[in-house]
Amino acid sequence: MIFSIGDIMIDAYFSLPGPLNPRTDTRGCIELVPGGSAANFAVWVSRLGAQSAFVGRVGDDFLGSGLKDDLVKEGVKPYLARDPSLGTGRVGVLVSETGERDMVCDRRANATLCEADIPCDDIVALASWVHISGYALFEAAPRAAARRAIDVAVRAGVPVSVDPSSYGFIRGVGAEAFLEMCRGASVILPNLDEGIVLTGTDDPEQIVSRLSNRFPVVALKLGARGSLGVASARTSNLVSAEPVDTIQVDTNGAGDAFNAGFVVEYLRGTGLAQALRRGNELGALAVSRRGAR
Ligand SMILES: Nc1ncnc2c1ncn2[C@@H]1O[C@H](COP(=O)(O)OP(=O)(O)OP(=O)(O)O)[C@@H](O)[C@H]1O
Numbered sequence: 001m002i003f004s005i006g007d008i009m010i011d012a013y014f015s016l017p018g019p020l021n022p023r024t025d026t027r028g029c030i031e032l033v034p035g036g037s038a039a040n041f042a043v044w045v046s047r048l049g050a051q052s053a054f055v056g057r058v059g060d061d062f063l064g065s066g067l068k069d070d071l072v073k074e075g076v077k078p079y080l081a082r083d084p085s086l087g088t089g090r091v092g093v094l095v096s097e098t099g100e101r102d103m104v105c106d107r108r109a110n111a112t113l114c115e116a117d118i119p120c121d122d123i124v125a126l127a128s129w130v131h132i133s134g135y136a137l138f139e140a141a142p143r144a145a146a147r148r149a150i151d152v153a154v155r156a157g158v159p160v161s162v163d164p165s166s167y168g169f170i171r172g173v174g175a176e177a178f179l180e181m182c183r184g185a186s187v188i189l190p191n192l193d194e195g196i197v198l199t200g201t202d203d204p205e206q207i208v209s210r211l212s213n214r215f216p217v218v219a220l221k222l223g224a225r226g227s228l229g230v231a232s233a234r235t236s237n238l239v240s241a242e243p244v245d246t247i248q249v250d251t252n253g254a255g256d257a258f259n260a261g262f263v264v265e266y267l268r269g270t271g272l273a274q275a276l277r278r279g280n281e282l283g284a285l286a287v288s289r290r291g292a293r
């Protein structure tokens with residue numbers, strides 16, 4: 001079973017046909033969909049036919065109940081703590097008439113995920129892989145929870161992947177401190193911006209090569225340019241995977257879908273190149289759809 005640990009959210013998309021009418025009503029479209037990087041990953045894993053579990057925290061409210069029902073409907077085993085006072089996490093996505101997006105992120109219960117929420121015994125007994133969303137590493141309580149999950153998995157010989165998730169937040173804590181938080185992970189899955197902040201270079205080959213000094217497997221997501229990876233510290237083994245042709249509708253969630261494709265395929269033992277290709281396929285599928293899933 002592939003365990004995913006981290007954020008779960010309701011995404012609210014506000015689409016405006018034109019400019020807002022100030023101080024009165026504007027007609028538009030509001031879509032409420034399940035989201036959160038780690039939860040998106042868990043859902044894609046399940047859709048790929050692998051056993052999937054999600055560990056996170058929601059509020060004790062109807063949004064949290066709805067997200068739990070949705071995970072179950074998607075075939076994901078939910079380990080959801082209910083925060084008694086903070087509500088369920090939510091993201092507001094303002095989509096302008098030209099398709100540009102501005103996001104307001106309100107993490108709520110995600111910020112109080114804690115060590116006690118980690119199902120350590122089940123990870124030892126059931127996990128074939130543990131995936132950590134970097135968003136869990138930027139605040140004290142969820143960081144302790146993520147670290148506990150990483151340590152338990154590593155001791156049990158279970159591979160761990162980390163998606164750094166946010167170059168802005170990495171800048172906030174510092175690259176070196178962030179890399180130290182990932183200690184023990186065997187796979188790192190950054191996008192280009194995160195790779196730049198983590199290594200101080202903007203050359204994809206250099207990014208992959210530098211990260212491979214710390215992580216046995218690196219897969220760098222390059223948006224419409226596909227992906228680049230290495231599965232040992234030797235740069236001569238760099239593997240590049242061509243992007244899959246797609247019509248870009250909404251890039252939100254492409255990284256989570258890539259991660260799921262990559263991890264599921266890598267666990268099948270078909271090798272790095274095939275895992276990168278599968279990641280690209282899933283990423284391309286995600287950008288062709290509205291919403292993160
Ligand atoms: N326009 C595109 N055409 C084809 N494939 C794409 C496109 N955009 C993204 N992908 C695929 O999805 C993967 C992940 O996309 P990206 O590099 O944007 O990740 P990300 O920035 O982490 O995404 P997210 O915003 O979801 O966190 C890419 O490596 C690529 O395989």
Ligand SMILES: [Mg+2]
Binds near residue numbers: 163165191256
């Ligand atoms: Mg990402």
